[in-house]
Amino acid sequence: MQVIIKATGIDNLEEALKGLENKVTSTEPLMAELANHLYNITSDSFENEKSPDGISWNPIKPRKADQTPDKILRDEGTMQDSLSAFSSKDEAGIGLNAVANGFPYGLVHQFGTDKAGRNKDVTIEARPFLPIDENGSRRRVN
Numbered sequence: 001m002q003v004i005i006k007a008t009g010i011d012n013l014e015e016a017l018k019g020l021e022n023k024v025t026s027t028e029p030l031m032a033e034l035a036n037h038l039y040n041i042t043s044d045s046f047e048n049e050k051s052p053d054g055i056s057w058n059p060i061k062p063r064k065a066d067q068t069p070d071k072i073l074r075d076e077g078t079m080q081d082s083l084s085a086f087s088s089k090d091e092a093g094i095g096l097n098a099v100a101n102g103f104p105y106g107l108v109h110q111f112g113t114d115k116a117g118r119n120k121d122v123t124i125e126a127r128p129f130l131p132i133d134e135n136g137s138r139r140r141v142n
Helices: 010-026 028-048 080-082 107-109
Strands: 083-087 090-097 113-116 123-124
Touching: 028 080, 028 083, 028 090, 080 083, 080 090, 080 107, 107 113
Parallel strands: none
Antiparallel strands: 083 090, 113 123
């Protein structure tokens, strides 16, 4: 018994593979999309008051000075307003530049600290908003 296989459309397949090869070597769109995804994950954390893996933040005791006492980590919006995305052909990421009087707001709220306040005796619990853990590893994102 002889089996004959006839392949048609090879020319089309070859063209499609060449097009795919060209897209893979151009990583800028992929990196831009990844940066945008990271930005959205972080923005959603602030909006939903949850970590990227879906764990709700513990409430913060309101202060008289709070401009938005009903929102966690949203006093003046300094952290959220400083959030930006960046990308190139080799990297994708987000940045958060919220520092006042040497106090790194983002770092402290992401990981928590027991050395905050004027006398360094205030404890701030972690309220993660970035999709990374304290080791710099990826957090599971829902």
